[in-house]
Amino acid sequence: MMASLSSLPFTVETKAEISALLHGNNRHRPRFPFVAYRQRKYKEVAFYKDFTCGFSLCCDKLSGEHLRRHWRAQVAGPESVDGEGGDESEDALQISIEKSKKVLAAQKDLLQQIAERRKLVSSIKDSVIDTTENEESNQQKADSSKNLEFASSGGAGTFDNQNGSIFSESTVPKTADKVSRTLPSAAGGVSNAGEKQPVQNITKIDPSTEIPPKHLKGTISRTVWSDDLPSFLATTSGTSDPNTEMHEGLLGTEHEETDSQIEDIKPPPLAGTNVMNVILVSAECAPWSKTGGLGDVAGSLPKALARRGHRVMVVAPKYDNYAEPQDAGIRKIYKVAGQDVEVTYFQAFIDGVDFVFIECPMFRHIGNNIYGGNRLDILKRMILFCKAAVEVPWHVPCGGVCYGDGNLVFIANDWHTALLPVYLKAYYRDNGLMKYTRSILVIHNIAHQGRGPVDDFSYVDLPQHYIDLFRLYDPVGGEHFNIFAAGLKTADRVVTVSHGYARELKTPEGGWGLHGIINENDWKLRGIVNGIDTREWNPQCDAHLTSDGYTNYSLETLHTGKPQCKAALQKELGLPIHPEVPVIGFIGRLDHQKGVDLIAEAIPWMVGQDVQLIMLGTGRQDLEQMLRQFESQHQDKIRGWVGFSVRTAHRITAGADILLMPSRFEPCGLNQLYAMNYGTIPVVHAVGGLRDTIQPFNPYDESGLGWTFDSADANKLIHALGNCLWTYREYKKSWEGLQRRGMTQDLSWDHAAQNYEEVLVAAKYQW
Numbered sequence: 001m002m003a004s005l006s007s008l009p010f011t012v013e014t015k016a017e018i019s020a021l022l023h024g025n026n027r028h029r030p031r032f033p034f035v036a037y038r039q040r041k042y043k044e045v046a047f048y049k050d051f052t053c054g055f056s057l058c059c060d061k062l063s064g065e066h067l068r069r070h071w072r073a074q075v076a077g078p079e080s081v082d083g084e085g086g087d088e089s090e091d092a093l094q095i096s097i098e099k100s101k102k103v104l105a106a107q108k109d110l111l112q113q114i115a116e117r118r119k120l121v122s123s124i125k126d127s128v129i130d131t132t133e134n135e136e137s138n139q140q141k142a143d144s145s146k147n148l149e150f151a152s153s154g155g156a157g158t159f160d161n162q163n164g165s166i167f168s169e170s171t172v173p174k175t176a177d178k179v180s181r182t183l184p185s186a187a188g189g190v191s192n193a194g195e196k197q198p199v200q201n202i203t204k205i206d207p208s209t210e211i212p213p214k215h216l217k218g219t220i221s222r223t224v225w226s227d228d229l230p231s232f233l234a235t236t237s238g239t240s241d242p243n244t245e246m247h248e249g250l251l252g253t254e255h256e257e258t259d260s261q262i263e264d265i266k267p268p269p270l271a272g273t274n275v276m277n278v279i280l281v282s283a284e285c286a287p288w289s290k291t292g293g294l295g296d297v298a299g300s301l302p303k304a305l306a307r308r309g310h311r312v313m314v315v316a317p318k319y320d321n322y323a324e325p326q327d328a329g330i331r332k333i334y335k336v337a338g339q340d341v342e343v344t345y346f347q348a349f350i351d352g353v354d355f356v357f358i359e360c361p362m363f364r365h366i367g368n369n370i371y372g373g374n375r376l377d378i379l380k381r382m383i384l385f386c387k388a389a390v391e392v393p394w395h396v397p398c399g400g401v402c403y404g405d406g407n408l409v410f411i412a413n414d415w416h417t418a419l420l421p422v423y424l425k426a427y428y429r430d431n432g433l434m435k436y437t438r439s440i441l442v443i444h445n446i447a448h449q450g451r452g453p454v455d456d457f458s459y460v461d462l463p464q465h466y467i468d469l470f471r472l473y474d475p476v477g478g479e480h481f482n483i484f485a486a487g488l489k490t491a492d493r494v495v496t497v498s499h500g501y502a503r504e505l506k507t508p509e510g511g512w513g514l515h516g517i518i519n520e521n522d523w524k525l526r527g528i529v530n531g532i533d534t535r536e537w538n539p540q541c542d543a544h545l546t547s548d549g550y551t552n553y554s555l556e557t558l559h560t561g562k563p564q565c566k567a568a569l570q571k572e573l574g575l576p577i578h579p580e581v582p583v584i585g586f587i588g589r590l591d592h593q594k595g596v597d598l599i600a601e602a603i604p605w606m607v608g609q610d611v612q613l614i615m616l617g618t619g620r621q622d623l624e625q626m627l628r629q630f631e632s633q634h635q636d637k638i639r640g641w642v643g644f645s646v647r648t649a650h651r652i653t654a655g656a657d658i659l660l661m662p663s664r665f666e667p668c669g670l671n672q673l674y675a676m677n678y679g680t681i682p683v684v685h686a687v688g689g690l691r692d693t694i695q696p697f698n699p700y701d702e703s704g705l706g707w708t709f710d711s712a713d714a715n716k717l718i719h720a721l722g723n724c725l726w727t728y729r730e731y732k733k734s735w736e737g738l739q740r741r742g743m744t745q746d747l748s749w750d751h752a753a754q755n756y757e758e759v760l761v762a763a764k765y766q767w
C-alpha cells in the first residue's frame, strides 16, 4: 500500500496525511480530508479528489480498512479489493495517474475557453450597460424581488406540527402579479410534519448562467436544483446528508479554485473550507440601535466573520427610520399571543455583511427604549422577532439569493433571542426540516433571563412537552418560566464573552440560578473574549474627535494629541482646563452591575485629591439623581452626564487619563478595551472579562496594562486608584509604558472571529 502511495505525485506532507488517513496516525490526520488540501497546488488537489473519488464521508467516521478498500476499488479496480493487488494494482495505478493527467489537461483547456467566453460576455454586457444602465438595474431589482416572492411562497410558509397548529403565517405579496422566473421550484410548501407537497411550475435554470453577485462569490452555498423538494429546500445547498454536504464542499472548492484560476485573483478565504452561512440575530445592533455592549458586538463581530470569507447576515428589529436599509418588498404575518402581526423586511449590504431589519408596529419608535414596556410587551416583541428571524434565510434574498439552510448557523444573543434555537428545533428540526442548520447562543449577560410565571408558556406557541425546557425552580423565583434556560438547553453550542465569565457562570453567584443548566451543558460552553471595532474606536480616525478642539491622534502623536483632547473635554464640560490634573472617566449603565455605588462611596476620598471625575450613564433613577447631585456639590471637580451619548463616550475615552470600571460582574466589558486603544489607563475590579483583559501593572518589570482590585469594595477601589494616581504623577515613563502597551495590543475582532469560527464548525458537525 505504501509502495503505491510513494509513487504518487504528492508532496511529502500530503503522503503523510494520506498515510495517516489510511493507518489512523492522528498526528498527521487532517480534520476532514479535503480541508487540508484546499490550498495546495490545484493539480495535487484534483488528483486527491480523484483519489477519493467523491468519497465524501468525514474521515473521522471511516475506519482505515474502509478507506483501504475504497482506495483499491477506485485505483486498482473492484477485483483488487479482496485480494492483494501486487504488481497489477501498481500498473492500474500508473494507468489511473496517466488518465488523471489527461483529464486535468482537458479540464484546463475547458477552463480557458470558459474564461474567454466570460470575458467576451462581460465586454458585451459593459457596452450595453453604458446605454441601458438604469433599465438594467431596475430589471435586476424586479427579478430579485420575483425570486424573493417566489422563495417566500414556497418557503417555510404554513405548516403545522403533529400537535396541531404551531403558528400560522400567510404571505402577503406586495404585487399579486409577480411570477417566478428563475427559481427552480414553486409552490412546494410544507404541510403536516414536514410532508413534502408536489412541486409545480418548475423552471429549471442553468446554474452556470446565474452568476451570483460579486460579494457572494465563493461564499454562498452551492445551489442544488431539485424537483422533488419543497421549494425552499430545493434552493439550498443540497444538504440532505452531511456526507453530501462534505462532497458539495469539495465541489464548491473546485469551483472556487477554477474561478480564481480564471480571474487570476482572490486568495482563498481565511476560513478556508470552513466557509459558512452565518446569521447573527440580536435585539440591538450598532450603529442603528444600541443600549450597551450587545449592540457593539452585533455591529462588529459579523464584519470580522465576513472578512474571513463567511457569508454573514445580521437580523435586528427596525426601531426607527434608518437611512441605509431598503424595503425588500416582503410582508409576512406571524401569530403573537393569538394576534396576526405583519412584518416587513428591510435590507442593506454594508462592509461585506447583509443587514436585515424587521419592521412592524411593535418595534416602531422605541429606539430610545428598546427594552421598555411591561414584561408581556417585551416578551411578545421577542417572540415575534425570533419567529420572523428564524425564517429570514427563506424569505429575504440578499444580493438576489436567499441564504437557505445549507451550511447555516444562527448566532442568537442573550435571552431576547434565546427562543430562536427553540423555534428552530420545534418548528423545523423536529419536523425533519433544516436538519443541518445549527444554533449558537451567546451569553452577554446572564442577569437578564426572560423570567415570568409558568403561564407565560402559553404565549410562545410551542408544543406542550416543550414546557419542561422553560420550567425552572430557584429559591428566589420559585417555579417559573425562563427563556434563557430553554435557549441554553436547546442551542447546539453556547459561547460567552470571556473565559473568566465562562468560569463564573458555573457558580451559584455567577450563574444567577442558571448555573445548574450551565454545568450540565459545560461540554458545549466556550469563552471567547470580545474584540473591538478598530475603525469605530480608533483615535487615529475617530469621527467624534474632529471638531470642538478635539483631534485624532496615534501612538506617535499621543503626547500632543491626547492632551489636546483632554483640554477639549475639560472645556466642553466646563471643567477647569488643567493639563496636569488627572481626569478619571466612567461610562456605563447606572445599575448594580456596574458598581456605581462603589464610586459613590469613594467620592469623599476622590474630591480630596487633585482630580477631575467625569461620569456618563443612564439607568436607575436613584443613581441618575446621584450623578446630578455629585456634580452640583462639586462643580469644579465632577461632571455627571445623565444620558446616552455615543459622541460623549468617545470623547471621554480620548480625553480622560484613567477609566474606572468597578463592575460587580462584567462578562467581558468593552470600555476598558476602548480605553486602552486610546492610551487611557483602566482601573478595574478583577472580575469576568476585566480580569481576562487587564493584566495588573507590575512596576518591577514594567509590565501590565492597568490596575485591578480583587473585590467589589470601595476601599479596594480607593487603594488601586491611589496607586494609579501616584504613578501618573510620579512615574511618567511608567505611565507612557502603560499607554504604549495598551495601544499596541491587537484588540481587533479578528482573533475572536477565528475562535467563533471554530465554534461554528463544531456546531456544524455536531449531531
Ligand SMILES: Nc1ncnc2c1ncn2[C@@H]1O[C@H](COP(=O)(O)OP(=O)(O)O[C@H]2O[C@H](CO)[C@@H](O)[C@H](O)[C@H]2O)[C@@H](O)[C@H]1O
Residues within 6 Å of the ligand: 291, 292, 293, 294, 296, 297, 444, 445, 497, 530, 587, 588, 589, 616, 617, 618, 643, 644, 645, 646, 649, 666, 667, 668, 669, 670, 671, 689
Ligand atoms: N450613557 C452612555 N452613552 C453612550 N454610550 C454608552 C453609555 N453607556 C454605555 N455606553 C456604551 O455601551 C457599551 C457598553 O458596553 P459594555 O461591554 O461595557 O457593557 P454592557 O453591560 O452593556 O454589555 C454586556 O455585553 C457586552 C458585550 O458582550 C459585554 O462586554 C459586557 O460585559 C456585558 O455586560 C460601550 O460601547 C459604552 O461606550
